Amino acid sequence: MSLISIDIEADGPIPSKYSMISLGAVVVDATLDKRFYAQIKPISQEFVPEALAISGFSREQTQGFEDPKHVMIDFRDWIKVHSKGKKPYFISDNNGFDWQFVNWYFHTFLGENPFGFSSTNIRSLYQGLSGDMKVHFKHLRQTKHSHNALDDAIGNAEALLSLQKKFKINNFIL
Numbered sequence: 001m002s003l004i005s006i007d008i009e010a011d012g013p014i015p016s017k018y019s020m021i022s023l024g025a026v027v028v029d030a031t032l033d034k035r036f037y038a039q040i041k042p043i044s045q046e047f048v049p050e051a052l053a054i055s056g057f058s059r060e061q062t063q064g065f066e067d068p069k070h071v072m073i074d075f076r077d078w079i080k081v082h083s084k085g086k087k088p089y090f091i092s093d094n095n096g097f098d099w100q101f102v103n104w105y106f107h108t109f110l111g112e113n114p115f116g117f118s119s120t121n122i123r124s125l126y127q128g129l130s131g132d133m134k135v136h137f138k139h140l141r142q143t144k145h146s147h148n149a150l151d152d153a154i155g156n157a158e159a160l161l162s163l164q165k166k167f168k169i170n171n172f173i174l
């Protein structure tokens with residue numbers, strides 16, 4: 001597998017009614033230099049102002065972002081290149097949120113999702129490894145959690161690499 005840390009920002013709580021406005025991804029390896037970032041034009045007129053404000057973008061700015069289909073084509077192609085023949089695996093801080101948007105956009109615009117049908121939540125992984133359902137992993141990040149999708153994907157990948165060292169996991173990056 002090729003582990004890929006993903007983060008998205010959206011202008012509302014669910015895909016289809018609301019829009020994914022940015023997408024960041026990084027291959028989880030020692031270099032963290034295989035990166036993807038896109039800003040995506042809204043797919044609907046609806047948005048939640050408070051949700052959009054978290055991203056730091058205005059509605060007017062998002063109207064000038066990239067076409068969603070082109071972004072998903074570029075992302076699919078990036079995944080293929082950087083997975084190097086291995087199965088890409090989706091991992092994120094809040095996979096319930098991030099996954100639903102990425103999955104919906106892939107199926108809506110390309111008819112399939114290169115990640116397949118599963119993903120992993122970093123916090124759940126950390127809780128299982130530590131044996132404590134109350135712990136959170138964000139202190140393991142080096143890159144500040146900024147709500148920039150790429151920065152947040154990188155920070156999550158940094159935390160995953162820290163978990164690998166902390167728990168002496170040999171085959172964490174497959």
